[in-house]
Amino acid sequence: MAPPHSSRASALMSIIDSLRKQIVPIHPEGYVFIALFAGVALVLSWISSPLGWIGAIATLWCAYFFRDPPRVTPVLEGLVVSPADGVVCSIGNFTPPPELGLGADPMQRVCVFMNVFDCHVNRAPVTGRITRIAYKPGIFLNADLDKASEDNERNGLVIDSRYGRVGVVQIAGLVARRIVSFVQEGQSLGVGDRFGLIRFGSRVDIYLPPGAHVLVGLGSRAVAGETVLADYRESEAERHFKVG
Incomplete structure (x- = not known):
């Protein structure tokens, strides 16, 4: 006993x-x-x-x-997962920031807005190698505005993936005053790996090469490293959404 x-x-x-x-x-x-x-x-x-x-x-x-919870990331080839927790606030074709070197042609862009209650640790949307990191100073507009992509302070990554070069841009918001990067050029990332953090309230834009089927709608909630934003597999049909 x-x-x-x-x-x-x-x-x-x-x-x-x-x-x-x-x-x-x-x-x-x-x-x-x-x-x-x-x-x-x-x-x-x-x-x-x-x-x-x-x-x-x-x-x-x-x-x-500043919580950093573990996430369960889908690793199926062709998936693009959300790099941030928050709400999908913009979907469409936009010219990527010039400092990324992705060209002047519009690319499909998905934006995820983080409020001050969302987890702000950012995760890689795809597997690949970082070929460019570009920081650009700017102002601090509300990150929920489209104009924030052009005028706000930001830090961009270009990830060379199997499906082409993916642009990921961290954008400081109205309250945010610091973008923190954990990575460097030449480094390889796995999908869902942590690559940065933004303090305090901000947004992340993802610029996708041709061929991606976007699977989320405006107003969708996204979880970094878990929510699938897009799929490159041809078998995946485009999804439509309704509010209800």
């Missing part, structure tokens, strides 16, 4: 393991910000209890913002 203290220790370890599995990991980029929010919350609590509670809630939101 196991000693009582051994049984209690086992039960405690079981509870800790269960809690660990329930807690979503925080991306290291967020540690400094969470510490700053917590410090401000502590100062506010010395001033008054209500202010301290507001600071505590803001600190919890900051931790939530």
